Structure formats: C-alpha cells, structure tokens
Amino acid sequence: MKHIPVILFGAGGVGRALLRQIIDTRDLVASRNRCRFDVVCVLDSRSWLWQPAGLGDDQLLQIIYAKEAGQRIGGRRLDGLQVLDQLPEAGLERCLVADVTAAVGMEPVINKALEAGYGVVLANKKPLTGPWEDAKHYFAHPSLRYESTVGGGQPVISTLRYLRDTGDQIFGIEGQLSGTLGYICSQLDRGSDFSQALADANAMGYTEPDPREDLGGQDVKRKILILGRMAGWPLEDEEIEVESLESQMRTAKYCDI
Template sequence: MIDNNETTNRKASVVLLGIGQVGRSLLRLIIDKNNNTRDGALIDVIGVADSHAAVLEGSGLSEARLNEALKIKDAGETLEQMRGYLSLSEITAALSSGTIIVDVTASNNTASLLASALSHGCGVVLANKRPLATAWSMAKVFFSHPYVRYEATVGAGLPVISTLRNLLSCGDSFISIKGVLSGTLGYMCSELERGATYSQALLSARNLGYTEPDPREDLMGTDVLRKALILARSVGWPLETDDIDVEPMFPDSLSNITVDEFLSKIHTLDEEYARRTDEARVAGRTLRYVAKIEKTKAVVGLSQEERDSSLGALSGAENIVIFHTHFYDTMPIAVSGPGAGPLVTAAGVLGDILDLDVHMRRGR
C-alpha cells in the first residue's frame, strides 16, 4: 500500500522501454496524473525507447516531447524521427541510481539490460513476461531483488501478484495455483460454448483485436506458459519450461505455413472442437483453457470444468487465478476480472511504478 505522506512532492524518474499500445497508454496515464495529481506524486519520464532508438533527458522529457513521441508512434514511425535520439546501446551508460526502468516491450533481449540496471541501483517494473520466464539462472534475480515489480505480467491490472505476495508475507504457503490466463483463449472457449465453430470463434477474436497478428502465437499456449512460470516462480517453485506440458489449440501440421494459409485451413478444425465441446456439454461441463500449477510441474491446455465453478462460469475474455494455500485450504482465494487490454495493463504498470518509488526511497 502506498503511503500518501511519502509521495507528497516526490518525483519518480522513469525510463520507458517500449511504446506500443501499452507504452502509449502508460505515457498518457502519466501525463494525466502529472496534470491532475491528488497525492503530490509526480513522474518524470527521463527517457523513452523503441526497438530502434531512445530519447533521454536527465531533467525529464517535457509534456510536449512526450506528446511528440506519442504522435510519432501513433503514426507507426520510430523514435529516430525525434531530434537528439540515442542508440539503444547508450541507455545503460546513462542510467543512474534511483531510476526506474519500465519494460513494456515484448522483447527477448531486455533481461541483461534490466539485470545491469538493478546492479547500478535502479528499479525495474515489467509488463514484459519474457525476462521473468527465461531460464531460471537468468530470471532468478528478478524474483529475489526488492526493487522489482511485475504485477501487469499476469492478469494485466488485476491484483494477482500483489495478492500472492501478501499471502507469502503473512506466512502462508501454496499448495497449487489454477487459472484461466488468456483473454483470447477464454473468449474462444466461451464462443465454442455458445455454439460457434472453432473457425468462427477464432475469426471473431481476431476481428475484435484479441489475437496477435499471427493468431498461432495465442493458440500455441506459450503466453499462458510464461504466466504459469511467473506464478510458480513467485511462490518459490523455480520451474523451467520443460517442467510444463502445453497443449496448443492447433496441430503441428499447421505450424510452418503463412498466416493466410493458416486462416484458410482453420475450418478443418471445426469438427474436432465441436466434438470436444459436445463431450464436455454431455458431462455437464464446459471447456476452458486452464493452467494448473504445482510445486514440481504444471499443465497448460483445454480442460473440462464444471459449469457453475469459478472457471466454468467465466464469460468472454475474463481471467481468473485461484490460489489454493494452507491458510485458504477449503475455500481458495480467487482473483478475477478483465485480464487483457492496453489501458488496464498500463494502469497496473503505473501502480507498480508508484509503489516501487516509495519502496526505493525508504531504502535510501
């Protein structure tokens, strides 16, 4: 919890990596907060970076410069269009102790930069799951360092990680974790339940903007796998990718073809998923794409769930995470709500920035 007395007239210095949909939503939230702050907590964005270039000003980028960056990125251009841009390799050298590095990219290549930032006294806030889901030998620093926050990596703006941490800080221990962690696949399962075919459900999700440009990135379950790894590692279970069995929602035979070819063939999956949906219905159940996590293993894939259960009652793109702990044994804790979207994800990141800034000031 943030103490308002400690945030009064304080400025958090932030470097933002990534100005996609989440990054732009975050910048707009920061601009709005700075103009309408109620608690005196301000945020100086001293740097922004995309995959091509960075713009850095130690005294903080002005609102005009931030809006310039937003306009450029809204137009699909790179930060190389801005005057005084730096190369990405110059970011690390410019970092100073107390700065918060915010990673809202989808890059596999930020882990070493973030680890270096921590070693120089910086804080790290992540919406990017990849540094947390890489090999444990590289990822473990992000789970043990007090200056790291990553609420938005699981459930977007939902208080999943903070609930987990609160349980641990109270001395509770975990037995298992179960959840629906993909808004895209949750939506598809709801559509199948309503009677849509697989191809109809997928195309509907795509038209609504729920899927990646290549929907196989959602359907292969890799994103859910990463979230399962993050949850497991957060409770002290250092699982690796090989410890998790993942069931994709399409066959290998449709892997090595173009997106257009894939979309032209998805109707061939209609019969299989209609059969699986009917089997669940006959049993009084419904299909959900579920992650089931235990101390030494996890399973990610389609599961038949009771219709009136917490998972079975979900609709649309809702997420849910259920914590089965020793304190909450007979009635596990559930956190549910919208688990995707740029704005709610950005809100989760902003909350982490403010919380971490207070924590870092206490430590200095």
C-alpha cells in the first residue's frame, strides 16, 4: 500500500467535501488504487493542524465540525513556504499539495511544491489565471492537476488535455460556464426575485466564497482563461470581455456592498 502525504490548503466548502470524501473512500481507494491518503496538514487562512504521521479520521472530522461552527482548525499557522519546509524535516516524501482555497498569492507555495517533486492539485483558479508569463509553466507541468476548476465533476479539463495530447487542434469551445449564473437566471425565469435567487444559490454552496466573483463575471473569465490556455491560446485577462451582473446586485437586498 502506497501512503501519500497530503497537505491541504483550505478548509472551506470544497476542502471539507474533500476531507469527507477521503474519509468515506478509504477502503475503496485502498482496493482500487492500492494507496492511502495520509492528510498530514490542514490549513485555513489563520490556523492549522499538523501531524506528520497523518491526522486520524476523528481529527479530520473535528476539523470539519470546527469549520462548520466558524471556529479555528488549531493553533496559529505557519506561512505556506514554511509549511513546505517542515515536510522533508519530518521525513515526508512524494507529497501531494492541494490548494482548495480561493486565495491570491499561492504561486510561491505551488512553485516550491513542484520544485520539490510533489504533486499539486488545484481547485483554486487564481494561480492558473495570472499573467501568461507566470502561469504558462503550470499548463505544461506533468505533476499539476486542476480538474475541478472548470466543470466541477464533469470531465472537461481531462478531455481537453486528452484531445491535445493526442494531436487534436481546438477550434472553439462553447459552454455555459457558470453554475451560479445558470441557477440564478433559471430562478429569475421562474419569477423569483434577484435577491432571493442569489441567497438561495449561496445557501446551496453554488457561489464562490465571495459571490461578487460570480456576478461580476470574474469567475467565468477565469474559466475561459483556463480552457483557452489549455487549448493552446496564450490569452491574457484583459483580452476577455465579460458582462457584469453586479449592477443588479447593488440594488439587491442580499449583499451590502
């Protein structure tokens, strides 16, 4: 059985779902893939819990409950780069770093992890959508995966990668790129008012942590950048036009911005 030490940056909705999945699929992953994910470290923006031998499932559940109750994970956390320094000191090798935050500025941590030969998995779109010059090495790196950044559980990223790996040229991509906006528009069609539709989308976990990123089109723009760059087009943020729904939001009761 191969043990894979996992360092999890982020314990919001996505991070907690990932922890639950790791706990719930231990037997399956052991029998199908002959490996085990040892979550050695979980961090949110302020606190962390670190256990080089792997946090127990009871500890992982406690993290989930604490975060759901708005509490800290543990003690005051180290800086991301310092966290990575701890790993070889603790004898950990071939780690997997998961960035399931929506944070800016994760690039130094990701770069350092890749340089150490670790695998990196991103649910965070921001590192992939900075200036092309900074981001392009991510799109060519064999140890970086980001399937959940576009399309959620649908095989969008893997299919695009497979098409490109086998020599297909991409001429265009069409899609409904925002589940949040799709949901809100459907609710508006059904006669719901905007404030209520947005509040419902938020309650169901469809929105980004900051819903302005959905409504302002920033989240859609990032998905376009990721798909376009994968397709072989070195797009920059300012080349993409999106129409914002934010003006509607300013008049809505839900958000006070």
